[in-house]
Amino acid sequence: MRRRFVIEAVMVATYGQLLVPSRPVDFVLPYSTIMELYDMKDGADPVMDDPEEDAHVKSKIKELIAFFEDPFNRKKIERALQMPWRQSSPLLLNDRIQFTVVHAVDNAQYGEYFDPIETELLLTSQKLSIPLLSDQFEFQDKLLEAEVPVQVYDIEDYEFAVEQGITAADFETRNDI
Numbered sequence: 001m002r003r004r005f006v007i008e009a010v011m012v013a014t015y016g017q018l019l020v021p022s023r024p025v026d027f028v029l030p031y032s033t034i035m036e037l038y039d040m041k042d043g044a045d046p047v048m049d050d051p052e053e054d055a056h057v058k059s060k061i062k063e064l065i066a067f068f069e070d071p072f073n074r075k076k077i078e079r080a081l082q083m084p085w086r087q088s089s090p091l092l093l094n095d096r097i098q099f100t101v102v103h104a105v106d107n108a109q110y111g112e113y114f115d116p117i118e119t120e121l122l123l124t125s126q127k128l129s130i131p132l133l134s135d136q137f138e139f140q141d142k143l144l145e146a147e148v149p150v151q152v153y154d155i156e157d158y159e160f161a162v163e164q165g166i167t168a169a170d171f172e173t174r175n176d177i
Helices: 007-012 031-042 051-069 073-078 116-128 137-145 154-162 170-177
Strands: 004-007 024-031 097-102 132-133 153-155
Touching: 004 116, 004 132, 004 153, 004 154, 007 024, 007 031, 007 170, 024 031, 024 116, 031 051, 031 073, 031 097, 031 116, 051 073, 073 097, 116 132, 116 137, 132 154, 137 153
Parallel strands: 004 024, 024 097, 132 153
Antiparallel strands: none
16 A cells, blocks of 8 residues: 655655665655756755755756656646546556645635645645645744644654555544544
8 A cells, every 4th residue: 555645845855765664655845846857957056054965965956857847747737737636647656656746726725824835735734634744943833833734744753654654544533632
């Protein structure tokens, strides 16, 4: 059974260990996080503090952009963009990794507390009843403070989340608590 996680596209480029899971994984990406990749690729601001790491991550960002721009993948993404909250067909990276792009729509439900990308991430997690992966402690803390009903895993706990992950039924039960 494939484990599903909502995640920002840049984290896939930044954390190489995400691409070598012990079980099949489906990364669910709000489309806006893919668009952020273009800003990061062309932007003057470094993605990483270390210049060598920054160059490496930017090359991975370019590879990920090329993957999404592949005509077959691009067509799947464009179909998903025709309607709010529509999911693309799976974009297969390899036998263990696939991506699903979601045309997430920020409905300003959490707009005062979270930025638009964060809002789309948490709404996608809620709407699809799947956990969220994040490396941002401040975001995780805000989720707890705002009592947002989403399951979040720190990126450092990724392998645990893949191995011990929860099912959609478990997630819904935990939301009721």
